[in-house]
Amino acid sequence: MSSAIPPHHEPNPTSTLLVEPSVLVVKRHHILVRCSHWLNVPLLLGLILSGISIYWASPIYQHKPDPVTGNFDVAADIGIWICAHVPGQHHYASPPDWIYNHMSLGPGMLAVALQLHWLCAYLFMLNGMVYVAGLIMGRGWRSLLPHWADLFDALRMFRYYLGVPFAKLTHREWLHPPFNTKYNALQRAAYFSVPVAGFLSVATGWAIHKPMQLHWLAALFGGFDAARVWHFWLMWLFIFFVVPHVILVFADGWDTLRSMIVGWSTKVDRSEVIANEQ
Amino acid sequence: MNNEEKGNSLEPKDISSTGTEPKLETTKLPEACPEDTNPAAPIATETPQAVEAIEQPVDADGSPSSSVESAPQADEKVPPIAVEPVSVKKPQSFFGEQPLPIIDMAPRVLRYRTRRDLLLFGAGAVAAVAGAGLLLPQTTLSRMGVRRDMNSRGKEWLLNKALRIDDDVAEALYSRNRMVPTYTKSQITPIKNNYNGATPDPGYISGWTLTLDGLASGLSVSLDIRKLMNRFPVHEQITRLVCVEGWSAIAWWAGLRFDDLLRAYSPKLQAKWARVDSSVNLDASGNPDPYFASIDLATARHPQTLLATHFNGLPLTVEHGAPLRLLVPIKLGLKNVKAITRITYSAEEPRDYWAPYGYSSNDGI
Numbered sequence: 001m002s003s004a005i006p007p008h009h010e011p012n013p014t015s016t017l018l019v020e021p022s023v024l025v026v027k028r029h030h031i032l033v034r035c036s037h038w039l040n041v042p043l044l045l046g047l048i049l050s051g052i053s054i055y056w057a058s059p060i061y062q063h064k065p066d067p068v069t070g071n072f073d074v075a076a077d078i079g080i081w082i083c084a085h086v087p088g089q090h091h092y093a094s095p096p097d098w099i100y101n102h103m104s105l106g107p108g109m110l111a112v113a114l115q116l117h118w119l120c121a122y123l124f125m126l127n128g129m130v131y132v133a134g135l136i137m138g139r140g141w142r143s144l145l146p147h148w149a150d151l152f153d154a155l156r157m158f159r160y161y162l163g164v165p166f167a168k169l170t171h172r173e174w175l176h177p178p179f180n181t182k183y184n185a186l187q188r189a190a191y192f193s194v195p196v197a198g199f200l201s202v203a204t205g206w207a208i209h210k211p212m213q214l215h216w217l218a219a220l221f222g223g224f225d226a227a228r229v230w231h232f233w234l235m236w237l238f239i240f241f242v243v244p245h246v247i248l249v250f251a252d253g254w255d256t257l258r259s260m261i262v263g264w265s266t267k268v269d270r271s272e273v274i275a276n277e278q
Numbered sequence: 279m280n281n282e283e284k285g286n287s288l289e290p291k292d293i294s295s296t297g298t299e300p301k302l303e304t305t306k307l308p309e310a311c312p313e314d315t316n317p318a319a320p321i322a323t324e325t326p327q328a329v330e331a332i333e334q335p336v337d338a339d340g341s342p343s344s345s346v347e348s349a350p351q352a353d354e355k356v357p358p359i360a361v362e363p364v365s366v367k368k369p370q371s372f373f374g375e376q377p378l379p380i381i382d383m384a385p386r387v388l389r390y391r392t393r394r395d396l397l398l399f400g401a402g403a404v405a406a407v408a409g410a411g412l413l414l415p416q417t418t419l420s421r422m423g424v425r426r427d428m429n430s431r432g433k434e435w436l437l438n439k440a441l442r443i444d445d446d447v448a449e450a451l452y453s454r455n456r457m458v459p460t461y462t463k464s465q466i467t468p469i470k471n472n473y474n475g476a477t478p479d480p481g482y483i484s485g486w487t488l489t490l491d492g493l494a495s496g497l498s499v500s501l502d503i504r505k506l507m508n509r510f511p512v513h514e515q516i517t518r519l520v521c522v523e524g525w526s527a528i529a530w531w532a533g534l535r536f537d538d539l540l541r542a543y544s545p546k547l548q549a550k551w552a553r554v555d556s557s558v559n560l561d562a563s564g565n566p567d568p569y570f571a572s573i574d575l576a577t578a579r580h581p582q583t584l585l586a587t588h589f590n591g592l593p594l595t596v597e598h599g600a601p602l603r604l605l606v607p608i609k610l611g612l613k614n615v616k617a618i619t620r621i622t623y624s625a626e627e628p629r630d631y632w633a634p635y636g637y638s639s640n641d642g643i
Contacts, residue, residue: 026378042406058524105418111636119440212458213451262395
């Protein structure tokens with residue numbers, strides 16, 4: 001995608017004529033951070049798929065039963081609406097199950113969904129510890145801490161990201177806000193809050209799972225029923241994070257993706273790269 | 279130390295592999311001043327520090343943290359001209375971000391590492407997809423278009439293992455002295471009649487007795503509801519009943535303590551479990567479908583484990599398991615057997631109605 005060599009690179013004075021100039025790289029992500037990052041993909045998928053199947057057994061969002069169908073589940077209503085209005089879904093066999101058939105393991109499989117959820121949840125907790133170990137060993141944790149001035153900078157970054165497609169379409173100049181840290185303010189906000197959300201999902205999960213032995217934990221989230229609501233919306237937080245996260249990493253280029261797989265990045269000094277791009 | 283052969287074998291034609299590099303080389307040619315002290319080296323060799331960098335990934339395969347340790351070492355060898363554009367700031371505070379150590383690296387090393395790790399990544403992705411195929415329920419897979427029967431012993435074993443680990447955690451979290459939260463009457467919520475299947479005909483109540491088996495006396499004891507209520511003190515509690523499905527209800531119960539019954543009719547010495555039966559349960563079509571659950575005696579002795587006779591201040595209705603039901607708030611609702619007809623003490627863990635369906639039989643919450 002982009003040149004493997006930073007634009008400011010100058011060849012090594014010791015190199016011979018026929019030798020490639022060396023590249024400057026930084027180790028951006030520790031191996032444990034990279035492993036836990038990618039393990040989150042199957043684990044979160046497993047947790048969400050089984051979680052929505054568990055949700056089916058007793059939906060949080062209910063209304064009075066429909067006099068005709070007897071349906072009381074808002075998620076089932078959405079499925080019914082999709083089957084009625086989305087082309088190609090008109091002949092779907094069981095409209096109330098549409099959401100669960102497409103976004104979970106399926107309806108009516110609570111027992112197996114619980115088994116998968118426990119398996120993924122224990123692995124997710126272990127994976128979280130691996131991530132924290134990687135942050136400490138790779139000394140990456142400091143880059144995630146939000147700065148005092150981040151709110152304004154994050155809004156500037158947000159404005160920049162929103163404007164990029166428009167600027168590309170109209171061939172206008174659209175300057176990347178300058179920063180000289182590993183992450184920009186919006187990235188810091190995101191990469192700091194997602195592990196916090198992971199921790200909170202685990203905490204609310206335990207509050208729902210053991211509401212008697214850990215009743216203080218359930219009380220911390222406002223009781224058993226409120227902890228279920230927390231747990232449900234924390235799942236959405238991951239989904240809301242993942243979508244722009246994946247779009248932006250592809251927009252940002254190969255170097256960023258490679259740094260999460262290989263660990264090394266040739267963007268040794270971000271501010272320099274940005275200055276050159278401008 | 280000078281191990282060029284290794285480096286060359288990694289990628290024989292790396293010089294012309296990237297389009298941008300020759301361009302850079304031509305523009306910067308005048309600045310390049312060969313200092314190679316080893317005239318015997320082949321043309322395509324790296325500079326000494328580049329060879330150094332090659333050795334890292336080759337030697338440190340599988341222990342990538344060593345490249346972090348060797349980073350400052352490589353940093354030292356970077357000539358001043360290459361370091362110049364990098365702003366090296368001293369960390370201001372403990373929480374302040376520190377600049378990452380910059381490593382001078384031969385492009386072929388970067389390419390080799392990239393290719394190797396991408397292959398590993400691809401292998402991991404394939405393994406994850408295969409793992410998902412092995413783990414997901416057959417109905418989910420067939421909906422996704424997988425025709426093959428993917429049920430296997432390994433899948434059953436792994437999912438059961440997760441369930442057993444979770445049961446062990448439940449056991450570890452349980453404390454005999456920990457009381458479950460109690461509520462006030464204003465916090466009572468509606469409770470749904472979740473009779474498994476159909477509600478039985480109330481005709482059984484008139485002839486109802488509770489049979490105790492597996493007692494220390496070796497006898498089988500039958501007790502009617504009047505005897506039970508006259509013999510034992512009544513305890514009241516407003517507690518939450520939590521269903522495995524996720525719903526819960528705060529309700530006002532009253533009844534005798536299971537512990538009191540255990541003291542009055544002591545089980546045989548080796549007994550650790552009680553099997554609680556309801557012979558009046560019906561399935562969805564109204565056919566007899568006896569319900570049963572296992573309760574460990576530690577749970578049965580918990581002061582909040584009741585044999586409930588009253589709900590909301592009135593004798594239990596058929597929907598709530600008249601005339602006597604188990605109320606064990608430290609376990610999921612499915613252990614709270616309605617309309618108990620028999621309690622059998624045993625040394626071995628009895629079966630649970632729901633266990634064959636894949637539910638845990640511990641259900642401690």
